[in-house]
Amino acid sequence: MEELEFGGELEKKTAVVEQVIRRYLPGDDGGYAKKIREAMCYSMEAGGKRLRPLLMYESYHLYGGESAIVEPFMAAIEMIHTHSLIHDDLPAIDNDALRRGKPTTHAVYGEPMALLAGDALLNYAYETAFQAFLYTYGREDAEEEDGRIVEALRTLGEKTGIHGMLAGQSVDVENEKSGHLSIDRDLLDYIYEYKTSKLIEAPLQIGAILAGADKSDVFCMNDLGKKIGLAFQIQDDILDVTGDEEELGKPIRSDERNEKTTYVTLLGVDGAREKVESLTRQAVELLETVPGDTAFLIWLVKKLAARTK
Amino acid sequence: MEELEFGGELEKKTAVVEQVIRRYLPGDDGGYAKKIREAMCYSMEAGGKRLRPLLMYESYHLYGGESAIVEPFMAAIEMIHTHSLIHDDLPAIDNDALRRGKPTTHAVYGEPMALLAGDALLNYAYETAFQAFLYTYGREDAEEEDGRIVEALRTLGEKTGIHGMLAGQSVDVENEKSGHLSIDRDLLDYIYEYKTSKLIEAPLQIGAILAGADKSDVFCMNDLGKKIGLAFQIQDDILDVTGDEEELGKPIRSDERNEKTTYVTLLGVDGAREKVESLTRQAVELLETVPGDTAFLIWLVKKLAARTK
Numbered sequence: 001m002e003e004l005e006f007g008g009e010l011e012k013k014t015a016v017v018e019q020v021i022r023r024y025l026p027g028d029d030g031g032y033a034k035k036i037r038e039a040m041c042y043s044m045e046a047g048g049k050r051l052r053p054l055l056m057y058e059s060y061h062l063y064g065g066e067s068a069i070v071e072p073f074m075a076a077i078e079m080i081h082t083h084s085l086i087h088d089d090l091p092a093i094d095n096d097a098l099r100r101g102k103p104t105t106h107a108v109y110g111e112p113m114a115l116l117a118g119d120a121l122l123n124y125a126y127e128t129a130f131q132a133f134l135y136t137y138g139r140e141d142a143e144e145e146d147g148r149i150v151e152a153l154r155t156l157g158e159k160t161g162i163h164g165m166l167a168g169q170s171v172d173v174e175n176e177k178s179g180h181l182s183i184d185r186d187l188l189d190y191i192y193e194y195k196t197s198k199l200i201e202a203p204l205q206i207g208a209i210l211a212g213a214d215k216s217d218v219f220c221m222n223d224l225g226k227k228i229g230l231a232f233q234i235q236d237d238i239l240d241v242t243g244d245e246e247e248l249g250k251p252i253r254s255d256e257r258n259e260k261t262t263y264v265t266l267l268g269v270d271g272a273r274e275k276v277e278s279l280t281r282q283a284v285e286l287l288e289t290v291p292g293d294t295a296f297l298i299w300l301v302k303k304l305a306a307r308t309k
Numbered sequence: 310m311e312e313l314e315f316g317g318e319l320e321k322k323t324a325v326v327e328q329v330i331r332r333y334l335p336g337d338d339g340g341y342a343k344k345i346r347e348a349m350c351y352s353m354e355a356g357g358k359r360l361r362p363l364l365m366y367e368s369y370h371l372y373g374g375e376s377a378i379v380e381p382f383m384a385a386i387e388m389i390h391t392h393s394l395i396h397d398d399l400p401a402i403d404n405d406a407l408r409r410g411k412p413t414t415h416a417v418y419g420e421p422m423a424l425l426a427g428d429a430l431l432n433y434a435y436e437t438a439f440q441a442f443l444y445t446y447g448r449e450d451a452e453e454e455d456g457r458i459v460e461a462l463r464t465l466g467e468k469t470g471i472h473g474m475l476a477g478q479s480v481d482v483e484n485e486k487s488g489h490l491s492i493d494r495d496l497l498d499y500i501y502e503y504k505t506s507k508l509i510e511a512p513l514q515i516g517a518i519l520a521g522a523d524k525s526d527v528f529c530m531n532d533l534g535k536k537i538g539l540a541f542q543i544q545d546d547i548l549d550v551t552g553d554e555e556e557l558g559k560p561i562r563s564d565e566r567n568e569k570t571t572y573v574t575l576l577g578v579d580g581a582r583e584k585v586e587s588l589t590r591q592a593v594e595l596l597e598t599v600p601g602d603t604a605f606l607i608w609l610v611k612k613l614a615a616r617t618k
Contacts, residue, residue, distance in 0.1 A: 113479060119475055130462055130463050
């Protein structure tokens with residue numbers, strides 16, 4: 001019953017998120033630079049769970065947000081995420097040919113164009129987020145709203161850069177080169193927290209900031225993101241061993257081939273599963289302390305922990 | 310006499326710019342992500358003319374700007390420029406081993422780290438620019454200044470992305486692949502205007518915006534940037550044929566080796582020189598219409614046209 005109800009809600013909400021994302025994609029300006037725009041849109045339209053903008057949307061509404069200022073930020077967080085996928089897939093890093101069952105961006109548009117399209121998506125994320133200021137123009141509470149937008153921009157920058165996702169990616173890349181013997185649990189936690197959790201914390205936190213939530217609520221959303229992100233990444237490790245290639249849209253056992261240390265190599269599949277369960281339990285407990293209707297979010301967090309793709 | 314006077318002024322101003330840039334570089338946060346920060350700083354500290362922040366500084370003061378809000382933007386524009394150099398030098402694009410006489414970032418830190426350090430610099434440019442809001446906090450004219458910062462951010466984003474520099478780079482990359490026969494003068498003008506001029510227009514325009522200049526002045530600075538940028542890029546073409554490798558800090562005749570169409574291949578060295586001269590004349594004429602002391606800027610524009618490195 002719950003599955004049916006919330007499953008339908010997820011579908012509806014994802015459709016809304018999808019619409020928002022497409023509305024903010026760059027349009028044809030009639031100039032020579034068609035290919036890079038095509039490559040950007042190809043990657044953005046290649047599907048995916050749209051988890052990050054969905055979490056932002058949920059957090060924004062949970063704290064009573066009602067305006068359109070959240071929309072450019074929803075598109076922006078997905079652009080940043082997609083930028084990181086394009087660059088991660090490049091021959092210089094993971095050299096992956098498939099992503100979500102489709103050829104990766106460089107496989108279609110070539111390496112130089114994929115590199116530039118990734119740069120352009122990161123930059124366009126900020127161009128897009130700046131559009132939020134347009135929505136407050138002339139409004140009575142413009143000054144207050146603009147302050148929230150500035151705080152949201154700062155959070156977006158910090159969670160993406162060298163104190164966020166890119167820090168985690170850089171340490172990940174260093175460790176792949178140096179062989180997996182040197183990675184202990186602390187270092188792996190660092191990599192996962194930065195590489196994955198930061199970009200889950202960001203949308204939850206930004207949603208709360210834009211809605212004008214209290215500092216303690218913003219902090220709570222951050223904490224929630226940390227737990228969901230870590231559980232998400234460990235589930236990825238598990239699926240790389242136990243998953244179905246067709247369902248996942250990418251080859252499995254890539255961690256083993258690349259001799260990567262993961263939660264599965266450190267704790268075994270069962271140990272990794274226990275960790276996902278305990279993190280999910282903590283996330284749910286946290287959500288139960290939040291006033292307002294968190295039933296859908298709780299269901300979503302549980303669903304993510306049980307996902308098979 | 311003029312050379313002596315303005316030469317000294319250039320030295321002093323460049324030293325100020327250099328200080329500003331270094332103040333905004335990321336510091337050690339004690340975490341695991343040391344290498345990526347090192348790679349970012351390596352590229353940022355590898356020298357260069359610091360032309361873009363210098364132009365922003367000039368434009369800001371020309372229109373009466375007096376606060377520190379310009380400083381984070383000065384650092385940001387240099388970070389964006391350096392980001393584009395790191396990614397341009399990568400094997401996927403130009404595959405260059407030397408830049409300003411030093412090994413390129415990927416030659417020192419490896420390709421994956423150079424890719425991520427480039428991403429991180431682009432992102433950090435925005436993180437840095439957002440700091441401008443800190444300087445208006447509590448000030449009487451905060452609302453007005455914040456409005457200018459937002460406009461400057463929008464300009465920075467637009468001039469960098471797919472309606473700016475990255476558009477030009479993407480068309481450049483497409484044309485290298487497809488061979489030089491297809492490039493006519495119109496397309497080359499497009500590439501140069503976007504690849505190079507946009508990031509010269511940006512600092513001149515942003516300086517004026519932050520100083521609160523009129524729309525017509527901002528437009529004038531944009532026009533000036535277009536001319537300086539095009540002259541600068543054509544001078545690059547000329548130096549690639551006539552320059553001295555040691556002085557340039559990079560190999561010459563690379564355009565010929567890469568079979569690139571340039572202003573020299575289209576117009577010959579003399580024709581290209583004439584174009585630089587005529588653009589410089591136009592830039593000087595424009596500067597002569599601007600109220601205020603533009604003597605140093607006029608000298609600088611002429612000096613750029615005669616540069617040998």
